[in-house]
Amino acid sequence: MQPVKTAAVIHDLSGVGRCALTVVLPVISAMGIQACPVPTAVLSTHTGGFDNMASVDLTDLMGDYLAHWRSLGLRFDAVYSGYLANCAQAEHVMRLMRESGGLSVVDPVMGDEGEMYSALPADIPAEMRMLCAAADVITPNLTEAALLLEESYTDAPRTDAEVEHMLRGLLKLGAKRVVLTGVPKADGRMANAYMTQGDRMHSETTFEHLGVHYPGTGDLFASVLTGAMVQGDSLSRAVQRAADFVYRAIDITIPVKTEPRMGVQFEKILHELKCEQN
Ligand code: PXL
Numbered sequence: 387m388q389p390v391k392t393a394a395v396i397h398d399l400s401g402v403g404r405c406a407l408t409v410v411l412p413v414i415s416a417m418g419i420q421a422c423p424v425p426t427a428v429l430s431t432h433t434g435g436f437d438n439m440a441s442v443d444l445t446d447l448m449g450d451y452l453a454h455w456r457s458l459g460l461r462f463d464a465v466y467s468g469y470l471a472n473c474a475q476a477e478h479v480m481r482l483m484r485e486s487g488g489l490s491v492v493d494p495v496m497g498d499e500g501e502m503y504s505a506l507p508a509d510i511p512a513e514m515r516m517l518c519a520a521a522d523v524i525t526p527n528l529t530e531a532a533l534l535l536e537e538s539y540t541d542a543p544r545t546d547a548e549v550e551h552m553l554r555g556l557l558k559l560g561a562k563r564v565v566l567t568g569v570p571k572a573d574g575r576m577a578n579a580y581m582t583q584g585d586r587m588h589s590e591t592t593f594e595h596l597g598v599h600y601p602g603t604g605d606l607f608a609s610v611l612t613g614a615m616v617q618g619d620s621l622s623r624a625v626q627r628a629a630d631f632v633y634r635a636i637d638i639t640i641p642v643k644t645e646p647r648m649g650v651q652f653e654k655i656l657h658e659l660k661c662e663q664n
Contacts, residue, residue, distance in 0.1 A: 391616050392461075394486065396424040396479055397468035397495075397605070403432040404649025405602030406469050406495075410609045413652070417613035418661030422462065424451060424482070427471035433505045434498065434601040435647030441505065445472040452478055456485065464489040466612045467517065468605060471505070476513035480520055489615055492521035492561070493608040497529040499599065500539040511536075519560030523615070525608045527567045531556060543572045550588045553581040565625055567607055570595070578607075578629050580621060591626050593633050598640055602649040607632050610659065617662065631659065 393414055397406040407423055414421035426448070429441040465486050467479045483490040494514040497503050502510075511533040518524045518534065532539040535555050544552075549569055556564040565580040569590075576595045581588040607628045614624035635650040642651060 390418060390420050391463040392420045392422060393464040393466055393612060393616060394422045394424060394455075394462045394482060395466050395468075395609075396426060396470075396475075396482070398427040398429060398471060399423075399425045400429045400432040402430065403434070403436065403601060403647060404652070405432045405434075405605050409602050409605045409649075409652065410466070410468070412656055413606065413609035413659065414613050416656045416659045416661070417610070417617065419463070419613055419616050422460075424448065426469055426475055429505075432601055432647075433503050439505075443471045445474050448475060448478045452482055455482075460486075462486045462488050464491060464612055464616045466491040466493070466608065468493045468608065469495040469503075470510065470513065473507055473509055473513045476517050479517060483520055489523070489612070490521045491523045491525065491608060491612045491615070492517045493525045493604065494518055494530045494534060495604065496533050498527060498601070498604070500529055500532075500541065502529075502533065515559055518556075521561045523563045523565065523611070523621070524556065524559075524561040525565045525567060525604070525611065526556065527604055528569060531566055534559060541570060543570045544577075545572070546588075546590075549577065549579045549590070550581070553579060553588050557581060557583055563621055565611065565621070567604060578625055580625055582621065589622060591622075591629050593629055596633075596636050596640060598636065598646060600636060600639065600646050600650045603632050603636065606635060606650065606652060613659070617660075631655070634658070 569577040575592040577590040610628035635652040639650045
């Protein structure tokens with residue numbers, strides 16, 4: 387019998403709205419991996435579609451928090467980082483990734499649908515660029531890719547050549563692998579496109595565009611992807627499993643007609659995530 391694998395997960399704790407740690411922790415656990423959270427901030431709700439949140443930035447705690455972990459000699463099979471509340475948090479994440487030695491996944495959480503999240507500092511893209519350079523896998527959406535590449539955002543359908551151009555630009559930041567999520571294609575479908583340094587061409591998995599947007603689905607995607615890779619899946623298999631799970635979660639949420647800002651009802655399908663590599 388092997389001990390369960392471990393993942394340090396760096397994200398905020400938003401009390402309502404199903405994103406960040408409230409998504410990451412159950413998903414990673416359901417995949418049979420011990421999730422060890424490093425909370426970057428606590429918010430009463432996420433910032434996508436709510437106002438007047440109560441919140442606290444936990445940057446001041448993070449140094450001591452991780453110093454304690456260091457004194458315990460902890461190592462993780464993966465370090466996965468998402469929403470950072472403050473630019474100073476990036477250094478801590480870099481150090482944890484470096485010292486941990488396992489898989490590093492950076493979801494450069496900064497915005498969606500062309501808008502940066504309201505509570506983020508304006509200079510966060512520079513820090514995220516630095517983090518991406520040190521990562522094994524990065525998982526930007528189109529908005530985040532535009533911020534990382536300092537390009538303007540458009541949600542116009544992309545040709546294969548345009549997708550590959552973006553992926554190559556993102557790989558130039560230094561990450562070993564890039565997964566670009568939620569790319570509209572000319573046939574009306576959406577793609578998750580991915581590429582590894584040295585690949586001759588990129589790959590895509592496409593899915594039907596369900597036409598509704600829920601916050602937190604990027605966090606769901608990155609969580610399943612991280613879990614799958616820790617379980618030993620190839621990148622292509624991990625992308626497929628993550629895409630399938632997010633699609634299912636959206637598909638079962640639409641008929642319930644809940645407010646989109648409340649997120650997807652992934653609790654109903656958590657049991658579909660396999661504990662073992664399949
Ligand atoms: O799902 C990304 C996310 C994470 N954390 C906070 C957010 C959002 C998206 O709105 O507001 C605080």
